[in-house]
Amino acid sequence: MNQQPPSRLEAIFGLDLRSLALFRIGIALIVIVDLFIHAQSLTAHYTDQGVLPGKALIEDILHPWYWSFHLINGSLLFQGLLFAIAILIALGMLVGYRTRLATIATWALTISLHNRNPALLFAGDDVLRAMLFWSMFLPLGACYSIDSALNTSTQPLPKRIVSGATIAFIIQLCFIYIWSAAFKTKSPLWWPDGDAVYYALKFDQYATPLGQFLATLSPAFLKLLTFGALVFEWAGALLLFIPVWTSFFRCVAIASFILLHISFGLCFEIGIFSWLGIVFWLAIIPSVIWDKARQQNDTAQRRGLTIYYDADCGFCKKVVYLLRTLLILPGTPLLTAQSEASIYEDMLEKNSWVVIDWQRNRHYKFEAIAYICSLSPLFWIIVPCLHWKPIMRVGTRFYETIATNRKFAGNFTRPFKFRPLEVKPSKVLNIIALSLLFLTTLWNLKSFVDQTVERRTEKKNDWISATQKFLSRRTFQKLDILSYVTRLDQSWSIFAPAPPRDDGWHVILGKLKDGTEVNLLQQDSPISWEKPTLQQRNALYTNMQWRTYFINLNRAIGNKLTPHYAQYLCDDWNTKHQGDQQLESVVIYFIEERTVPPNETQTIEPPKKVWQQSCLN
Numbered sequence: 069m070n071q072q073p074p075s076r077l078e079a080i081f082g083l084d085l086r087s088l089a090l091f092r093i094g095i096a097l098i099v100i101v102d103l104f105i106h107a108q109s110l111t112a113h114y115t116d117q118g119v120l121p122g123k124a125l126i127e128d129i130l131h132p133w134y135w136s137f138h139l140i141n142g143s144l145l146f147q148g149l150l151f152a153i154a155i156l157i158a159l160g161m162l163v164g165y166r167t168r169l170a171t172i173a174t175w176a177l178t179i180s181l182h183n184r185n186p187a188l189l190f191a192g193d194d195v196l197r198a199m200l201f202w203s204m205f206l207p208l209g210a211c212y213s214i215d216s217a218l219n220t221s222t223q224p225l226p227k228r229i230v231s232g233a234t235i236a237f238i239i240q241l242c243f244i245y246i247w248s249a250a251f252k253t254k255s256p257l258w259w260p261d262g263d264a265v266y267y268a269l270k271f272d273q274y275a276t277p278l279g280q281f282l283a284t285l286s287p288a289f290l291k292l293l294t295f296g297a298l299v300f301e302w303a304g305a306l307l308l309f310i311p312v313w314t315s316f317f318r319c320v321a322i323a324s325f326i327l328l329h330i331s332f333g334l335c336f337e338i339g340i341f342s343w344l345g346i347v348f349w350l351a352i353i354p355s356v357i358w359d360k361a362r363q364q365n366d367t368a369q370r371r372g373l374t375i376y377y378d379a380d381c382g383f384c385k386k387v388v389y390l391l392r393t394l395l396i397l398p399g400t401p402l403l404t405a406q407s408e409a410s411i412y413e414d415m416l417e418k419n420s421w422v423v424i425d426w427q428r429n430r431h432y433k434f435e436a437i438a439y440i441c442s443l444s445p446l447f448w449i450i451v452p453c454l455h456w457k458p459i460m461r462v463g464t465r466f467y468e469t470i471a472t473n474r475k476f477a478g479n480f481t482r483p484f485k486f487r488p489l490e491v492k493p494s495k496v497l498n499i500i501a502l503s504l505l506f507l508t509t510l511w512n513l514k515s516f517v518d519q520t521v522e523r524r525t526e527k528k529n530d531w532i533s534a535t536q537k538f539l540s541r542r543t544f545q546k547l548d549i550l551s552y553v554t555r556l557d558q559s560w561s562i563f564a565p566a567p568p569r570d571d572g573w574h575v576i577l578g579k580l581k582d583g584t585e586v587n588l589l590q591q592d593s594p595i596s597w598e599k600p601t602l603q604q605r606n607a608l609y610t611n612m613q614w615r616t617y618f619i620n621l622n623r624a625i626g627n628k629l630t631p632h633y634a635q636y637l638c639d640d641w642n643t644k645h646q647g648d649q650q651l652e653s654v655v656i657y658f659i660e661e662r663t664v665p666p667n668e669t670q671t672i673e674p675p676k677k678v679w680q681q682s683c684l685n
Contacts, residue, residue: 075230079314081238082230085491087353089211090165092171094347096162096201099174100155102196102340106181107151107612108553112636113185113256116142119636120185120629128628133552137177150177163437164213165484171208175200179555187620187629188613191562192341198240199348205233205501207491214484217393218386227355229491241348242305245325247512248560249301254523255566258298262291263666268567269335270663273619275602279335287666295356300328308352310522315354322349339612341562365445370397372426373443376411379404382682383478384421390484391437395444419471433471434463508558511551514539515559523565554579570622572660573600575675578641579655582648588637596657597675621657626678630656634681642683651683 108593120129122142130136138150152178154570160170178200182193187622209215210225219225252258257267269275269283269290280292309319326346333342375392377384385402392400405415411422414430423436440456441447470477484593518523527533537543551557575597576588586593589608600608609615634654642650660673 071110072149076538076575077229077309080309080311081235082228083206083234083237084228084353084355085207085210086212086355086358088206088208088350089213090353091347091351092164092203092208093162094214095196095203095344096158098179098196098340098343098347099158099200100162103151103155103158103181105339107148107550108611109613110147110151111144112640113188113248113617114138114147114181114277115144115145117636117639118634119617120187121632122151124628124632125185129625130183131552133543133549134183134555135180135553136183137180146461150180152506153177154181155675161208164215167207167213167215169206171200171203175204175427175451180247182555185613187617187625188496190339190342190473190612190616191560192612195244195341195344195348195558198244198558199344201556202233202237202240202501205231205497206237207499209280210489212393212396214390214393215487215489217390217497218484218486219489220486221490223490225489225491229493231493232501232505233279236501236508237351238308239505242308243508243512243558244348244560245305245517247558248562248564249298250516251519251564252298252301252566255564257566258294262294263287264563264567265297266290266335266666267569268563269549270571271568272573272602272661273568273572273604273615274336274338275605276335276337277602285682286464290666300324302567304328308635315356318352318354321356322352325349337609337612337615338562339615344664361445369426370400372424373397373440374401374403374424375440376403376408376415376422378415378421379406381474381478383474383481386481386484386486388421391440396446397409397440397443419468422478434460437463437467445511482507483516487629497627504556506646507547507551508556510539510547511557519565529548544573568619569663570660571663572622572658572673573605574618574621574678575657576637576658577655577657578637578651579653580648581650581652588641599659599672621656621678630679631681635681638681653683654681655679656681 105325106113113120116122122139126139134557140145140146154174155174157170157177160166161174175197178197181352182189182197207229216225252264255264257264266283266287269279269284304321304324307317307324310317326349329342329345332338332345336387359402375388377388379385388402392398392402397439405412405422414420414422414432418432421436423431423439425431425439438460441454442451454463454512513535517532517539520532521536548557575595578586578588580586586596587593590596590604608616617629621624621633634656638651645651655677656679658678659675661670664670
């Protein structure tokens, strides 16, 4: 990588290829974990036998310009197949294999999944879609990837890149916080009252033990947290654009926002949102951090490492190139054993690769793997395990088996091809990225002014009203279609404009054919109208999707969701029970506990019957 000093533009809008690689690994891991979490409720959430059949989604809820592969077939088998494909593609993104294609496919399948059941979506899903969208334009596979390991280009890669995509990525990062702060200014709970943090912590649907404890602290302290959070969202992201000491202020911003998202995760049950917030900032890590880390790891032992492999073994060549990248040992010479007579003799005698250390000692077979792992800045920690005699014995046998069956082993690396990897500026991609950034800016502005006008009690002739009228023109309405198709129709409204106050809980009664009443939400517990404990809520909300779904049942969309959810409860119970133990009817109640202002006595409304469903149809 070249060492040219960055320009002012590059210092602010440039991204280090190593930071992008770390970001790629982080977001791919989150996608994989999120898919496994979604898969826990595969039947309930994504099949036609679940809480929202595909036909009902299309007819009653789905936006006309939203699309989803998951609507092709509503069977469990098809949905499971799509999930498996999505996981495999995300694994490709994780290891950096055909990285751009893997990223594009991951983005498309993520949109497809989100559009399949909008009732499950939360702020973290909006962040994930936005991150994946701009990732398609970035060279995420230029470092620490299979693509980079098998790079045949003779041209050195740049250390940093600045492009329309990096500009869009950084601006998008700022949008998450700045537009969220803008929406929050529409509620007096944030300013001037300063009670927003109190209401957020009192919302039991998101509560954690720490959050509940903080809600009991001094109202003055909670007001201070409210004002601090609002100011930080407004100003914190602007640290990225300070033209002097740019790397220092960028590190301050990274550390501050990571701590902010950690605090969110400790105080609220918000799924992958906190993890995404942390991973997003990893892409901004400045080059000076990586350069210092490389200097510290530039030891005589690492500089003296040389690896020899069999020139006649294509599998062997790929493996050593992949190992060099995986173990983060850039610059390590990879030479053919045939290039040096004594090395070649050792290779034939030992039937092994030959690893030379800085003192010219030779290492073979699995013990050589343990040695090069000891030089890795990441994997050195596992070396004691590798030297444990049982592991060393099994590892050596495994190596010998592979060494004597190289042709067969080559089948596993056959898909991995040596290809040139280049990071070049593209005028076309720059224009596309910046145009879509402009579209995203318009969408966020339009959402802000629309909400502002909607919340007004009287009409005003100001810039807000003028902007809304201008953005309501037919030209901009046509542009909205592109936002819907790409899912750039963003909304940064977590706890904005105000934290939710419509708290409460559901009680769902089922009447069996023999007249017995059962608790359908907590089937192992007797019917109870008492407020559930935090432990009981967490048992009910097995993942963030169920938590969001039950919140939405009490919102406007709930009128469309409830009939299908009641039918799902009937069908799910009756497929597992026979005769008089089958359900005859289902009744859904909601007990509202609207959060009251600080120092007021909390009240609970009487149970309200939301829906009654016969199961005999």
